[in-house]
Amino acid sequence: MKELTKQQSKVLACVEVYLNKTGFPPTRAEICKELGFKSPNAAEMHLRALEKKGYITIQSGSSRGISVVRSQQSFEQSGDQIPVIGLVAAGSPTLAEENVEKRIPCDPNMFSDNFDYFLKVKGLSMIEAGIHEDDLVAIKKTSDVKNGDLVVVRLEDEVTLKYFKQTNHSLELIPANKDFSTIEIDLREQEAFIEGKSVGLIRTH
Amino acid sequence: MKELTKQQSKVLACVEVYLNKTGFPPTRAEICKELGFKSPNAAEMHLRALEKKGYITIQSGSSRGISVVRSQQSFEQSGDQIPVIGLVAAGSPTLAEENVEKRIPCDPNMFSDNFDYFLKVKGLSMIEAGIHEDDLVAIKKTSDVKNGDLVVVRLEDEVTLKYFKQTNHSLELIPANKDFSTIEIDLREQEAFIEGKSVGLIRTH
DNA sequence: AATTATACTGTATATTTTTACAGTATATAA
DNA sequence: TTATATACTGTAAAAATATACAGTATAATT
Numbered sequence: 001m002k003e004l005t006k007q008q009s010k011v012l013a014c015v016e017v018y019l020n021k022t023g024f025p026p027t028r029a030e031i032c033k034e035l036g037f038k039s040p041n042a043a044e045m046h047l048r049a050l051e052k053k054g055y056i057t058i059q060s061g062s063s064r065g066i067s068v069v070r071s072q073q074s075f076e077q078s079g080d081q082i083p084v085i086g087l088v089a090a091g092s093p094t095l096a097e098e099n100v101e102k103r104i105p106c107d108p109n110m111f112s113d114n115f116d117y118f119l120k121v122k123g124l125s126m127i128e129a130g131i132h133e134d135d136l137v138a139i140k141k142t143s144d145v146k147n148g149d150l151v152v153v154r155l156e157d158e159v160t161l162k163y164f165k166q167t168n169h170s171l172e173l174i175p176a177n178k179d180f181s182t183i184e185i186d187l188r189e190q191e192a193f194i195e196g197k198s199v200g201l202i203r204t205h
Numbered sequence: 206m207k208e209l210t211k212q213q214s215k216v217l218a219c220v221e222v223y224l225n226k227t228g229f230p231p232t233r234a235e236i237c238k239e240l241g242f243k244s245p246n247a248a249e250m251h252l253r254a255l256e257k258k259g260y261i262t263i264q265s266g267s268s269r270g271i272s273v274v275r276s277q278q279s280f281e282q283s284g285d286q287i288p289v290i291g292l293v294a295a296g297s298p299t300l301a302e303e304n305v306e307k308r309i310p311c312d313p314n315m316f317s318d319n320f321d322y323f324l325k326v327k328g329l330s331m332i333e334a335g336i337h338e339d340d341l342v343a344i345k346k347t348s349d350v351k352n353g354d355l356v357v358v359r360l361e362d363e364v365t366l367k368y369f370k371q372t373n374h375s376l377e378l379i380p381a382n383k384d385f386s387t388i389e390i391d392l393r394e395q396e397a398f399i400e401g402k403s404v405g406l407i408r409t410h
Numbered sequence: 411a412a413t414t415a416t417a418c419t420g421t422a423t424a425t426t427t428t429t430a431c432a433g434t435a436t437a438t439a440a
Numbered sequence: 441t442t443a444t445a446t447a448c449t450g451t452a453a454a455a456a457t458a459t460a461c462a463g464t465a466t467a468a469t470t
Contacts, residue, residue, distance in 0.1 A: 007417065022264065023272035025229050027457060039419045044459065046417090059227065063268035063426060063457050067228035107310040111409045130335040130408070138410075150410055201408040203335070204316045205355055212447070232427060244449045249429070251447090268427050268456060413470070419463080426457065433449080440443075 004053065010035060011046040012055055015066055025066035082106055084118040084136060087159060104136070104202075111200035115140040118202070119152060119161065126150075126161060129176035131201060137161060138200040150198040155183075155190065161198070209258065215240060216251040217260055220271055230271035287311055289323040289341060292364060309341070309407075316405035320345040323407070324357060324366065331355075331366060334381035336406065342366060343405040355403040360388075360395065366403070 004012065014034050018026040026034070031043035047066065050056045059065030081103035101120060108114045118136040129150070131137065137150070145151050151164040153173055162173035162183065171192055173183040185192055209217065219239050223231040231239070236248035252271065255261045264270030286308035306325060313319045323341040334355070336342065342355070350356050356369040358378055367378035367388065376397055378388040390397055 005416070019228075022270075023224075023230070024264075024267075024269050027268075028459085029457075037418070039421090040458080041420085041460090042418050049416095059229075061425075061458075062229075063232075064229050065227075065458090104315050105312040106315040107312065110309050110311040110407070127335070130332070130337045130340075132335045135335075198410045200410055201406075202315070203406040205403045205405055210446070233429090234427075242448075244451090245428080246430090246450085247448055254446095266428075266455075270428090411470100413468105415468080416466085418465080421460105421462085423460085424458090426455100428453105428455075430451105430453085432451085435448080436446085438443100438445080440441100 004050070004055070008046050008049050008053075011043065012050055012068070015056070016068060016071060019068065025064045027064055082108060082115075082118055084120055086120050087122045087161065106202075111138055113140055113199040115199050116196070117141075119198075121161060125175040125177050125180045127177050129163075131161075131176070132203065135201055135203045137198045138202065139196040140199050141196040143194045143196075145194055145197045152195040152197070154193040154195055155185070159195070164194075164197075209255070209260070213251050213254050213258075216248065217255055217273070220261070221273060221276060224273065230269045230273075232269055287313060287320075287323055289325055291325050292327045292366065311407075316343055318345055318404040320404050321401070322346075324403075326366060330380040330382050330385045332382050334368075336366075336381070337408065340406055340408045342403045343407065344401040345404050346401040348399045350399055350402045357400040357402070359398040359400055360390065364400070369399075369402075 011031060014031055015025055018030065018034070028040040028043040028047070031047075032038065032040055035043075037043060047056065047058060051058050055068070055070050057067045057069055059067070082105075083100040084102050084104060086101050104118065108116070115138040117139055119139050121131055121133055121135045121137060124133060139152055145164050147165045149164045150161065151173075152159060152161055153164070154160075160173060160183070162175055165172040165174060169187045171185040171187055173185070175182065216236060219236055220230055223235065223239070233245040233248040233252070236252075237243065237245055240248075242248060252261065252263060256263050260273070260275050262272045262274055264272070287310075288305040289307050289309060291306050309323065313321070320343040322344055324344050326336055326338055326340045326342060329338060344357055350369050352370045354369045355366065356378075357364060357366055358369070359365075365378060365388070367380055370377040370379060374392045376390040376392055378390070380387065
């Protein structure tokens, strides 16, 4: 997906907010009014650019004929179909279509903090925390984590779900199963990517 | 909510389908084309009726200024605010307002089976099934349960969440914690109300 | 120094769209 | 029988809207 300029981003946000508020897209003139432009052509140009970059489609000749194809803040707010990503041993959990096992209709604000996707749990390393195989852990993409948080960490090509504990250069990834041992990493020697943290869990009975 | 005439219902469905397909509402002329009317006024009249009955709002003077307020089908799928009921020792879990601890925005179809409310778990009797205190168990109201299902049962004034097992006149309510013992009931002597069964679980981290 | 991309103003016009008004037809209720 | 509600056709005008064209200005590349 191509990057948006600041102004294009503003226009897209404006369209999304308007849609959210009224249920139908804005006209060029309304976008101008909202963003302070004085010519409808200003909005027109930005819309054309957004169309060219694949964020919206414009139905030519139709009033308000704007469809938002890809929201810029994406699925985070639209409360619809949240993707489920398999916790595979290799590679980072990305939202690329090929990694999406399925989608679940639910609201990303159902937990205290909103979240971006579900991670399907493999293995028993967190079972004493009541996290079973095939449970779906709701992950918020962030690198802002605290000690004690349940986090998704990528070490080289391996992705794991563990409790987080960091002291100076030492990172500990702590399981909740006495048969597993804590992973200790010296951050001066090895990189660790924090993909996100868990804000909740769901399980189908 | 007032009842719709057949034609009004058709027009509302047409608007919803169009919105779903294009992302913006139809014009009067487009509704006519879709439903075979020959005058834009036909659509206009139906829209005005729909507005008067509270199904849509029309922004006067705006093209395509239609907002669907209440979708005609399915208030069940609109994935909104699911009540959370505390698992209190006394009384049946009802959806009466005074028993609703809070509401969670989510879709009742997020699990394999749809459900009616969340029950907040008290105690540790199911901990070996990975069900912790304060977990929210999604309950579908039904008395159609099988052995092995996780069910909500009311015994006199006590409500409990346990595994279900019935043989003839004997009902066993089985915990998932070796420190708790199975509740055995002779149904000829004592009544047991099956309030529903669990179809899923959520937990906030 | 010239080119290109971004970001607009300002104007104009063809087209789309809303919306009012004048009718017709039919079934149901008073 | 006379209203009254539903369900349209047909027309037309005013208003809303998309969209093309002609410019201006500025910062970043080449």
